[in-house]
Amino acid sequence: MPxxxxxxxxxxxxxxxVLTEGDLSAWEQDWRKRSCxxxxxxxxxxxxxxxxxxxxxxxxxxxxHPDSRVSIVPQGGNTGLVVGGTPDSSGRQIVLSLQxxxxxxxxxxxxxxxxxxxxxxxxxxxxxxxxxxxxFPLSLAAEGSCTIGGNLGSxxxxxxxxxxxxxxxxxxxxxxxTPQGDIWPGLSGLRKDNTGYDLRNLxxxxxxxLGIITAATLKLYPLPAAQLTAWAALPSLDAAVTLLGLAxxxxxxxxxGFELMGQFALxxxxxxxxxxxxxxxxxxPFCVLLENSxxxxxxxxxxxxxxxxxxxxxxxxxxxxxxxxxxxxAKTLWHIRESIALAQAKEGLNIKHDISxxxxxxxxxxxTTDALLEKAIPGVRLVNxxxxxxxxxxxxxxxxxxxxxxxxxxxxxxxxNQIVFASxxxxxxxxxxxxxxxxxxxxxxxxxxxxxxxxAMRAIKAALDPHxxxxxxxxVRPAR
Numbered sequence: 001m002p003x004x005x006x007x008x009x010x011x012x013x014x015x016x017x018v019l020t021e022g023d024l025s026a027w028e029q030d031w032r033k034r035s036c037x038x039x040x041x042x043x044x045x046x047x048x049x050x051x052x053x054x055x056x057x058x059x060x061x062x063x064x065h066p067d068s069r070v071s072i073v074p075q076g077g078n079t080g081l082v083v084g085g086t087p088d089s090s091g092r093q094i095v096l097s098l099q100x101x102x103x104x105x106x107x108x109x110x111x112x113x114x115x116x117x118x119x120x121x122x123x124x125x126x127x128x129x130x131x132x133x134x135x136f137p138l139s140l141a142a143e144g145s146c147t148i149g150g151n152l153g154s155x156x157x158x159x160x161x162x163x164x165x166x167x168x169x170x171x172x173x174x175x176x177x178t179p180q181g182d183i184w185p186g187l188s189g190l191r192k193d194n195t196g197y198d199l200r201n202l203x204x205x206x207x208x209x210l211g212i213i214t215a216a217t218l219k220l221y222p223l224p225a226a227q228l229t230a231w232a233a234l235p236s237l238d239a240a241v242t243l244l245g246l247a248x249x250x251x252x253x254x255x256x257g258f259e260l261m262g263q264f265a266l267x268x269x270x271x272x273x274x275x276x277x278x279x280x281x282x283x284x285p286f287c288v289l290l291e292n293s294x295x296x297x298x299x300x301x302x303x304x305x306x307x308x309x310x311x312x313x314x315x316x317x318x319x320x321x322x323x324x325x326x327x328x329x330a331k332t333l334w335h336i337r338e339s340i341a342l343a344q345a346k347e348g349l350n351i352k353h354d355i356s357x358x359x360x361x362x363x364x365x366x367x368t369t370d371a372l373l374e375k376a377i378p379g380v381r382l383v384n385x386x387x388x389x390x391x392x393x394x395x396x397x398x399x400x401x402x403x404x405x406x407x408x409x410x411x412x413x414x415x416x417n418q419i420v421f422a423s424x425x426x427x428x429x430x431x432x433x434x435x436x437x438x439x440x441x442x443x444x445x446x447x448x449x450x451x452x453x454x455x456a457m458r459a460i461k462a463a464l465d466p467h468x469x470x471x472x473x474x475x476v477r478p479a480r
Contacts, residue, residue, distance in 0.1 A: 002040060002092075005061045005070065009043050009094075012053045017044040017100070027095045030086045031079050031142075032345075032352070034440070037087035040070065042095045048175060048183060048214040051096070055212065055469075056181030058094060062467050071472050072096050074208035076118065076150030079142040081352060084207045084438025084474050085150065098149050101214060104128050112220045113172060113189040118149025118213050125218070134220035137164040137256070141338040149213045155205035157434030159337075162389035163256040163293070164221070166434065168204045173217035176203050179210075179465040189217045202460070207436050208471040210464045226298035227256075228305050229330035230290045232312070232321040233280035237363040239317035240288055240388055244359065246317070247290060250308040254301070257291030258389030259337050265385045268343040269336055276336050280320050288388070289337050340385050344396060348405030350383065351397040351416050357429030359391045366395070369423040373397065376419060377412060392433035395420065421448055437475045445476065455479075 010018045019027075019042040029036040045051045054072075061070050072094045075085045087093040101119040107128070108114075114136065116125050122143040129136040138151060140158035150156075152174070156167045164170060173187040176199075186200060203211050234240050240260055247255050266281040281287050290308075294301030305323060312318035324330035344350055357365045366384065373380050379400030386393040397416050399408035421431050421444060431448050432441060446454060457476045461468075468478070 002068065002070070005057060006041055008057045009041065009054060012057065013043060013045050013050050017046070018042070019044070027075060027078065027097060028086055030081075030083045032081060032083075035083045035086060037089050037093070038091040039073075039087040039095045040092055042097055044097045044100050046100045048101070048177065051098070051101075051177045051212055051214055052181045052183050054094070054096060055177055055179065059179065059181055059467065059469055062469055068092065070094065071469055072212075073471055074098065074149070074153070074212045076147030076153070077121065077142070077145045079146040080150065080154060080438060081354070081435045082432070082438030082440045084154070084436055084440075084471070088439075088473065096212065098147065098212075098214065102147075105215065107132050107134075107220075108189060109134075111189045113217050114220055115173075115187060115189075115215060115217045116148050117215045118147060118152075120148045122146050122148060122151060129220055130223065132220075133223060135223050136170070136218060136220055138167060138170055141341055148216055148218070152204050152213050152216055153206065153208050154436040155434065157387065157390070157392060159259060159291075159334075159387065160256050161387060161392070161434075162258055163253060168201060170219050171200065171204060171216050172219060174200050174203055174213055175215040176211040176213055179467070179469045183214075184211070187215060187217045205436070207438065207475050209461060209475050210470065212470065222295065224293040224295055226294045226296075226301040227330070228292045228294070228298070228301045229257075229324040229333050230292075230305055230309060230321055231279050231324075231333050232288045232290065232309065232318045233284040234286045234288060234317065235284060235319055237286060237366055240286055241359060241362060242315065242317040243288060243312050244389060246312055246315070247308055250311065251292050251304055254292045254294050254304065255290070255389070256293040257289060258387070259289040260384075260386060260388035260393070261287045261289070261337060261340065262382070262384035263287075264381060265340045265344070265383045266336070268347055268383065269339045272343040272346040273339050276332070276339065278336055279322050279333075284319055289333060337385075340383070341394075344383050344398065347398060349409045350399070350405065351409065351413050352435075353395040353397070353417075353420050353431075354392070354433050354435040355395055355420065355424045355429055355431060356390070356392045356433035357424060357427045359388070361427040361429070362388065362391065362393070365423060365427045365429070366393075368427075369395070369420060372419050372423065373416065376415060379403075387433075390433075391429075417444065424448070439474055442474060442477060 381398040383396040
């Protein structure tokens with residue numbers, strides 16, 4: 001019975017850490033305010049043993065009372081964008097918040113690793129690494145509130161995937177609590193371990209449906225001697241792809257950021273964050289933000305960047321450019337890029353897409369899809385920005401001017417998604433590059449994923465979590 005279960009959970013984590021009354025919206029409502037569920041309780045364990053005991057208690061409840069349908073929704077910073085970390089409306093789900101588990105357990109300088117608990121805020125991990133003289137390169141707009149467990153659970157990307165890869169590539173080991181309440185102590189910092197199936201990579205990106213990540217051993221890198229940022233205006237998307245190729249040739253591994261921003265996206269930042277001075281955007285359809293990280297010197301980095309921009313200007317793929325003269329200017333330029341999503345939220349509810357296509361197909365995808373959406377919904381406004389360097393666009397759709405955003409979302413989301421996803425498929429892309437599937441895309445996945453892949457995913461879920469205890473209804477549904 002739920003009352004007995006709540007008593008048992010209270011005995012495990014303490015009364016203050018089992019929340020059932022008052023305002024629980026911080027845990028029950030997703031960041032985009034697309035969904036607000038009802039939790040049976042919010043449970044906040046303080047260590048891995050408590051997580052395992054909570055899971056065992058819920059698993060036993062499920063075994064003894066299958067009709068109760070109690071389940072667990074693991075949650076980190078609750079910054080996800082696909083409604084994958086909040087409860088449904090049934091009132092039968094335990095939100096397992098890992099925010100109290102926020103210790104950096106160890107830094108191994110010789111091995112270039114940092115071991116952190118799942119509730120560590122990403123920015124704190126970056127700062128602890130920097131204080132020890134290292135770089136942890138995962139960087140995204142929500143880094144001040146998202147957690148390492150959530151980053152790994154969703155295989156987060158961000159602005160430096162071009163050089164360092166997604167969260168999966170930055171993780172060497174995991175500690176995981178299974179759906180049976182067992183603890184897998186896989187926190188090895190080994191870079192080579194060829195002893196069977198790669199469980200680490202199975203759990204990363206599984207969105208809490210196969211196990212609960214409680215800690216991770218992460219890769220560190222030497223701090224660069226200099227990081228220089230440039231902002232360039234471009235006449236077209238084809239020019240952006242050309243510039244990317246030039247940047248690879250001139251900067252090599254020093255190219256750690258290549259962010260595309262459409263003119264309308266930047267105009268929203270100008271409208272809603274008027275104090276930010278946005279360079280060069282009013283006269284050109286696209287701008288790009290480049291970052292060059294150099295391990296020699298600032299002088300060497302600046303010379304490389306200037307040579308790149310001179311070549312780009314000569315070829316006509318860049319019309320104008322500015323190079324940040326100091327760290328403050330660089331931070332301001334990056335702040336403009338990171339403010340796009342917030343500006344779009346201020347503009348009103350919108351339809352978000354987190355798609356990827358081959359870089360060579362970016363221009364064709366955007367041209368085709370823009371035309372299809374404009375034909376279907378005259379006046380539709382497209383907020384196009386993202387990580388062009390790795391083929392990931394946040395191809396978002398805003399209601400036409402003067403149209404009620406909530407009504408637009410209600411009436412047009414299905415049509416917009418159908419147009420965008422079909423175009424993604426036609427250009428050999430993916431409907432989710434870094435945000436995950438959650439519950440928002442779970443019913444779309446069967447139309448855009450190989451049946452063989454779906455069968456394998458369902459088999460893995462059924463084998464590891466046969467009672468569907470962890471985050472049911474997310475990522476993949478059982479076969480009907």
